[in-house]
Amino acid sequence: MSRQPIYxxxxxxxPLRAEAGEAMLRVMxxxxxxxxxxxxxxxxxxxxxxxxxxxxxxxxGAEPAEVVFTRGGTEADNLALLGAxxxxxxxxxxxxxxxxxxxxxxxxxxxxxxxxLHVLPVDGEGIVRLDAVxxxxxxxxxxxxxxxxxxxxxAVQPVExxxxxxxxxxxxFHSDAVQAFGKLEVRVDRTPVDLLSxxxxxxxxxxxxxxxxxRHRTWxxxxxxxxGQERGLRAGTEDVAGAVAFALAAEMAEAERDWEAARLGxxxxxxxxxxRARVPELAVNAAGAPRLPHVCSVxxxxxxxxxxxxxxxxxxxxxSAGSACSSGALGVSHVLTAMGVSPGxxxxxxxxxxxxxxxxxxxxxxxAFPALVGQLREMAAA
Ligand SMILES: Cc1ncc(COP(=O)(O)O)c(C=O)c1O
Numbered sequence: 001m002s003r004q005p006i007y008x009x010x011x012x013x014x015p016l017r018a019e020a021g022e023a024m025l026r027v028m029x030x031x032x033x034x035x036x037x038x039x040x041x042x043x044x045x046x047x048x049x050x051x052x053x054x055x056x057x058x059x060x061g062a063e064p065a066e067v068v069f070t071r072g073g074t075e076a077d078n079l080a081l082l083g084a085x086x087x088x089x090x091x092x093x094x095x096x097x098x099x100x101x102x103x104x105x106x107x108x109x110x111x112x113x114x115x116x117l118h119v120l121p122v123d124g125e126g127i128v129r130l131d132a133v134x135x136x137x138x139x140x141x142x143x144x145x146x147x148x149x150x151x152x153x154x155a156v157q158p159v160e161x162x163x164x165x166x167x168x169x170x171x172x173f174h175s176d177a178v179q180a181f182g183k184l185e186v187r188v189d190r191t192p193v194d195l196l197s198x199x200x201x202x203x204x205x206x207x208x209x210x211x212x213x214x215r216h217r218t219w220x221x222x223x224x225x226x227x228g229q230e231r232g233l234r235a236g237t238e239d240v241a242g243a244v245a246f247a248l249a250a251e252m253a254e255a256e257r258d259w260e261a262a263r264l265g266x267x268x269x270x271x272x273x274x275x276r277a278r279v280p281e282l283a284v285n286a287a288g289a290p291r292l293p294h295v296c297s298v299x300x301x302x303x304x305x306x307x308x309x310x311x312x313x314x315x316x317x318x319x320s321a322g323s324a325c326s327s328g329a330l331g332v333s334h335v336l337t338a339m340g341v342s343p344g345x346x347x348x349x350x351x352x353x354x355x356x357x358x359x360x361x362x363x364x365x366x367x368a369f370p371a372l373v374g375q376l377r378e379m380a381a382a
Contacts, residue, residue, distance in 0.1 A: 151178070
């Protein structure tokens with residue numbers, strides 16, 4: 001009997017929670033009215049949408065009016081950066097060097113539009129340097145963006161401190177919390193942050209549904225113009241079913257966060273210890289940083305990254321090279337480069353654990369991975 005495949009790429013995308021899928025189907029058939037319509041069908045859609053907004057807002061300690069639903073994390077990041085910078089022609093913007101491409105490429109697009117861009121360096125563990133944040137603040141940027149936790153190596157950034165520095169300087173602070181939500185406490189009533197990005201498919205919600213938290217009195221220019229939906233910040237008929245499923249999945253992720261993070265952290269530690277013991281010269285990236293509990297990035301010298309991923313896939317083990325969103329490129333990623341990891345360290349493999357991950361799966365990976373690396377190293381040597 002063939003063994004079940006093992007999915008260890010939850011940082012790329014998670015399976016939809018059954019409850020979220022059911023809610024989506026129900027809302028699609030029962031609340032199909034356009035939320036902007038005045039009749040009963042429209043009012044039913046509006047009520048479902050606003051209830052979803054309230055529920056998500058409660059999960060992050062926000063006011064409902066501070067939640068803007070978007071078509072995913074990338075759009076939320078774009079709205080934050082472009083929206084803040086385009087209000088102030090020629091202003092500076094700053095972001096860390098290890099941001100997801102949704103932020104980094106957007107920041108570079110702003111540089112192309114004539115904005116001065118400060119890319120903030122990180123230390124060898126992937127943590128943004130606070131002295132660089134302070135230096136950038138003297139330029140009075142319109143926005144500073146430092147992610148809550150990194151998608152590739154899991155390093156958790158000092159958002160409290162960055163937020164405090166930004167507050168002192170009166171500069172808007174955006175953080176991409178796409179990977180952090182559901183794993184760490186992400187609350188806007190306890191953290192000095194003005195803009196926060198979320199993505200449903202990272203916590204068991206639907207793909208293509210996200211949100212941007214916009215603190216009261218943080219001003220943004222919309223990217224999409226039209227009927228003025230989402231308080232004028234995101235035009236287009238709202239995806240009510242998506243928003244309901246997103247909010248439900250967020251509530252569920254938040255309810256199980258403490259014990260699930262502890263469970264995943266235990267499995268991740270077991271995986272890491274086993275890999276270190278069994279694969280000579282393997283290095284764990286950002287090992288010294290505070291990290292997300294479910295992410296483990298390792299560099300493996302002496303093998304070809306593409307072959308290793310393909311061999312793992314044949315073995316039924318799904319992981320990514322660095323981050324999945326740029327896994328077309330198997331070179332050293334911008335994140336590892338910023339951390340000073342040399343190409344000689346070998347290709348990086350990211351294991352990311354999630355709700356479906358079991359201890360037995362981790363043991364199976366600990367059998368298979370070292371053997372595959374050994375075979376590929378022998379082939380390379382031959
Ligand atoms: C940190 C981070 N930000 C943004 C995104 C993009 O989110 P979405 O896939 O919803 O566009 C991702 C997805 O991998 C991510 O990991």
